[in-house]
Structures are given as structure tokens and as C-alpha cells.
Amino acid sequence: MRKRIITISREFASGGHTIAKMVADRLGVAFYDNKLITEVAKSSGLSEDFIKEHEEYASHSNSFLFQLAMSTAGTLGYPSVYQRLYEAQTHVIEDIADKEPCVIVGRCADYILRDRADCLHVFIHADMDHRVAHILEHYGQTEKTPEQRLKDKDNRRRNYYRFHTDREWGVCTNYHMALDSGLLGEELCAQLIIRAIEDTAKKS
Amino acid sequence: MRKRIITISREFASGGHTIAKMVADRLGVAFYDNKLITEVAKSSGLSEDFIKEHEEYASHSNSFLFQLAMSTAGTLGYPSVYQRLYEAQTHVIEDIADKEPCVIVGRCADYILRDRADCLHVFIHADMDHRVAHILEHYGQTEKTPEQRLKDKDNRRRNYYRFHTDREWGVCTNYHMALDSGLLGEELCAQLIIRAIEDTAKKS
Numbered sequence: 001m002r003k004r005i006i007t008i009s010r011e012f013a014s015g016g017h018t019i020a021k022m023v024a025d026r027l028g029v030a031f032y033d034n035k036l037i038t039e040v041a042k043s044s045g046l047s048e049d050f051i052k053e054h055e056e057y058a059s060h061s062n063s064f065l066f067q068l069a070m071s072t073a074g075t076l077g078y079p080s081v082y083q084r085l086y087e088a089q090t091h092v093i094e095d096i097a098d099k100e101p102c103v104i105v106g107r108c109a110d111y112i113l114r115d116r117a118d119c120l121h122v123f124i125h126a127d128m129d130h131r132v133a134h135i136l137e138h139y140g141q142t143e144k145t146p147e148q149r150l151k152d153k154d155n156r157r158r159n160y161y162r163f164h165t166d167r168e169w170g171v172c173t174n175y176h177m178a179l180d181s182g183l184l185g186e187e188l189c190a191q192l193i194i195r196a197i198e199d200t201a202k203k204s
Numbered sequence: 205m206r207k208r209i210i211t212i213s214r215e216f217a218s219g220g221h222t223i224a225k226m227v228a229d230r231l232g233v234a235f236y237d238n239k240l241i242t243e244v245a246k247s248s249g250l251s252e253d254f255i256k257e258h259e260e261y262a263s264h265s266n267s268f269l270f271q272l273a274m275s276t277a278g279t280l281g282y283p284s285v286y287q288r289l290y291e292a293q294t295h296v297i298e299d300i301a302d303k304e305p306c307v308i309v310g311r312c313a314d315y316i317l318r319d320r321a322d323c324l325h326v327f328i329h330a331d332m333d334h335r336v337a338h339i340l341e342h343y344g345q346t347e348k349t350p351e352q353r354l355k356d357k358d359n360r361r362r363n364y365y366r367f368h369t370d371r372e373w374g375v376c377t378n379y380h381m382a383l384d385s386g387l388l389g390e391e392l393c394a395q396l397i398i399r400a401i402e403d404t405a406k407k408s
Contacts, residue, residue, distance in 0.1 A: 011377075120387075123376050172327050172374045173215075178382035183324075188403050192396055199392050 002201045003120040004029075004101040006193065007109040011170070012153035013134040015181045015189075016124035020105045022190040027197065030102035036092060044088035046081070054085055056106050057156040086164055110174060111165040120200070122193055123175040126182030206405045207324040208233075208305040210397065211313040215374075216357035217338040219385045219393075220328035224309045226394040231401065234306035240296060248292035250285070258289055260310050261360040290368055314378060315369040324404070326397055327379040330386030 006023060010016020017033055024031035032039075037055065041048045093112050096102055097119070104113075110121040126134075132146040142149065161169040172178055177196060179189045210227060214220025221237055228235035236243075241259065245252045297316050300306055301323070308317075314325040330338075336350040346353065365373040376382055381400060383393045 123382075125377050170376045172376050172379070172382035173329050173384075175376070175382065176384040176387045178327075178376035178379065180377075180380040183380045183404065184400060185403075185407070188400065192399065195396065195399070196388055196392065199389075200387065203389070 001117045003118055003197050005097050005113060005116065005119040006103045006122060006197070007113060007119060008103060008105050008122045008124060009110050009169075009175070010106065010124040011126065011131065012150060012157065013131040013138070014124045014126040015130075015134060015186045017105055019124055019181060019186050019189045019193070020103045022186065023193050024103040026190070026194060027101070027103075030096075030100050031105075032096060032102055033105040036089075036096075036104070036107060039092045039096070040085070040088050043092050044084055046085055046088070050081075051085060054082065055089060056108075057153070057160055108161060108164055111161075111167060120177070120193070120197060121175045123170060123172075123178040124181050124189060125170065125178065126180060130182035205321045207322055207401050209301050209317060209320065209323040210307045210326060210401065211317060211323060212307060212309050212326045212328060213314050213373075213379070214310065214328040215330065215335065216354060216361065217335040217342070218328045218330040219334075219338060219390045221309055223328055223385060223390050223393045223397070224307045226390065227397050228307040230394070230398060231305070231307075234300075234304050236300060236306055237309040240293075240300075240308070240311060243296045243300070244289070244292050247296050248288055250289055250292070255289060258286065259293060261357070261364055312365060312368055315365075315371060324381070324397070324401060325379045327374060327376075327382040328385050328393060329374065329382065330384060334386035 006020075008016055008020040008023075010020075020033065021031055037048050037051050040046070040051050040055065044051075089107055090112050093104060093107065093109050096104065097113055097116060110119075110123075113119045114121075128147060128150065131150050135146045135149060144152075158169040161167070167174055170178075177193065179192060181189050184192070210224075212220050212224040212227075214224075224237065225235055241252050241255050244250070244255050244259065248255075293311055294316050297308060297311065297313050300308065301317055301320060314323075314327075317323050318325075332351060332354065335354050339350045339353060348356075362373045365371070371378055374382075381397065383396060385393050388396070
């Protein structure tokens with residue numbers, strides 16, 4: 001079946017956002033990354049700042065502490081806000097996919113849209129050296145080493161994904177293509193994704 | 205750096221062997237799948253039948269039973285034969301990689317050659333429907349359902365990989381490309397791999 005929707009999951013600082021934007025621009029379809037935050041804010045009534053902080057990341061990089069925080073939050077009545085965010089995000093992603101061909105970055109979109117036959121699911125990753133260079137170029141130095149920051153981000157994303165899905169983050173079988181942007185480069189990654197889209201369209 | 209060696213890891217019945225052969229033929233390089241068994245037999249003195257049975261599969265699909273079997277075998281002096289097989293396989297793969305450009309299928313080659321900069325590591329997988337059709341076409345019916353056979357093979361390969369490496373099998377970050385041959389088709393998978401080889405060669 002023709003693939004109208006491309007979901008791009010990515011390791012932090014792997015260039016996944018840039019690749020996704022290149023693909024959307026060249027295919028002439030809508031691009032949802034930060035724009036999704038605005039849509040979720042409208043839908044949920046939550047602030048964009050709150051959404052930015054919690055939309056893709058667990059509150060703890062430690063899986064046990066995150067699980068504990070979520071269960072404790074449950075007894076205090078907090079989960080409603082996290083649950084509301086995730087549910088709003090789910091509905092927004094489903095609506096977007098119904099509405100128009102597009103590229104959606106992150107937010108468990110690969111999982112949320114897993115049963116649709118018109119999606120191509122992609123994962124972008126890169127080795128530590130490339131990601132360190134990327135984080136320093138785009139976000140500069142902080143007190144933590146770049147390696148610590150990347151590890152923390154990966155763990156939070158992994159815990160978030162595991163909590164909301166029945167899957168492990170970054171496992172090949174969840175995606176139709178997984179590409180190492182460190183080795184292949186952003187340009188080639190974009191070209192390979194477009195090639196897959198065009199080729200599967202010919203077969204449909 | 206120019207990629208001289210391509211390792212192709214694959215789920216059973218995903219068409220990974222066929223894709224690997226197509227890539228080797230089109231690039232005009234050596235192809236190591238069954239040929240590797242002959243080389244390992246020469247190197248280790250073990251029979252080809254024994255190697256075929258144990259070279260990529262744990263003796264149990266259950267991880268705990270396999271670990272138990274290996275530790276029990278240790279006390280009985282058995283590990284030497286499994287260890288000899290794995291060590292012979294490792295040396296053969298390292299020798300091949302030193303000797304000539306080639307495509308190597310399975311056998312933890314992605315892990316054994318992980319520190320070489322001249323390798324492209326690929327993982328091929330496919331959804332259950334495609335693999336069931338493949339197993340029935342190539343191996344026919346048996347008493348077990350195709351789904352049971354595939355699950356058993358996957359588990360044995362996963363346990364074997366986990367035992368001999370410090371990694372999990374089928375995790376995106378172990379490979380430069382992971383492709384769903386069920387969706388993309390064998391022909392396109394081969395083309396995408398060749399495209400990656402050609403493009404990285406231009407950059408080197």
C-alpha cells in the first residue's frame with residue numbers, strides 16, 4: 001500500500017529532526033515536530049512548556065524511579081495530567097494521519113499508528129562521537145559531559161516509550177528502516193527513505 | 205572509510221540470505237554463508253553436520269535452559285567443543301575479512317568485526333506473514349505450526365547471540381542499516397545496501 005505517513009523515531013542528537021524535515025520538504029508533505037506541540041496544547045488545554053518537558057521524556061532516567069513516581073503520582077491524583085497529555089497526543093497524531101500525508105517526528109507515533117498500512121516507520125541513530133559533536137554544536141556545553149546528557153536523554157526516552165507501549169525502544173522489528181546517520185550521513189538517510197517511499201508507491 | 209565487508213544478520217525466513225547473495229553478486233565480491241561452514245570445518249576439525257546444527261543456534265529456545273545446559277556442560281567438559289566451534293568461526297571470519305571484500309551472513313559477524321571501520325553491518329527482518337509464506341515455500345509443513353518454528357528459531361538465535369556477545373540481537377544501534385524485507389521487498393533491500401556502499405565509498 002502507498003505510504004502516506006512517515007514516522008521518524010530517533011536518538012537524541014542523531015540528526016533525525018533534520019532528516020525528517022528534508023524528507024517532508026522534498027515530498028512536499030506536512031512536517032510535524034514542534035508543530036505537534038501546538039496542536040496538543042490546543043487539544044489538551046495544557047501549556048506548551050509543560051508539553052515540551054513531558055511529551056517524550058520520562059521524569060526520571062532511572063526506570064525504577066520513574067515507575068515509582070508514576071505509581072505514587074497515581075495515588076495523589078497526578079496521573080491524570082500525564083495521561084491527559086499522552087491521550088491528547090495520541091488523538092492529535094491519529095487525526096493528523098487521517099487528515100494529510102505527513103512526516104511525524106517521535107512521540108511514539110510509530111506505536112500509535114502501528115496498525116495503519118499506509119505508514120513507513122523509520123528509526124535514526126548515530127554513534128556517540130557524532131552525537132557528541134551534534135549536541136555541542138546545537139546546544140553548547142553544560143556542567144554535565146555531553147556523554148552523560150545523551151545517556152540521560154536516551155534513558156528518559158526509553159522509559160517513556162516502554163511505559164506507554166508494550167515494546168522496547170530502538171528494536172529493529174518496530175521499524176521498516178533503521179539507519180545510522182553517523183555513518184550514512186543525513187543526506188543519504190533522507191534519500192534512502194524517499195527511495196523506499198517511491199518504490200513502495202510503484203508496487204501499490 | 206570505504207566499506208569492503210558487509211555483514212548481514214537476519215531473522216530466519218526473512219530473505220536475508222537471498223538479499224546477501226544479490227548484493228555479493230552485483231558488487232562482484234565473495235559470498236560467505238554455507239561456504240563458511242566448510243571453512244570452519246577445515247579450521248576446527250569438527251564435522252560440517254555438527255557445525256550446521258550448532259553454529260548459530262543455542263541448544264534450547266528457552267534462555268534459562270540454555271544457560272543451564274552450558275554451565276552443566278562446563279562441569280562435564282563439553283564447552284570445549286562449543287567453544288572450539290565459536291573460536292574457529294571467529295578466526296575464520298577475521299581471516300576472511302582480512303583477505304578479501306565480501307558479504308558474510310550471520311554467525312555474529314557484526315559483533316566479531318565490530319571494531320573494523322571497513323564494515324557495513326545490516327540486519328534484515330520481516331513480519332510474521334511474510335516469514336510464514338517463506339518457510340512454507342522453502343521448507344514445507346512439519347508437525348509444528350510455521351509460527352512455532354519461527355519463534356523457536358528466533359529464540360535460539362537470540363540466546364546464541366546473547367551468550368557469545370555482550371549485546372541483544374536485533375537492536376538498531378548494532379547495525380548501520382536495518383530493513384524490513386517484508387515491506388520493502390528483497391530487490392529494494394539489495395539496492396539500498398548497494399546504494400549505501402557506493403555512497404560511503406564516494407565520501408572516503
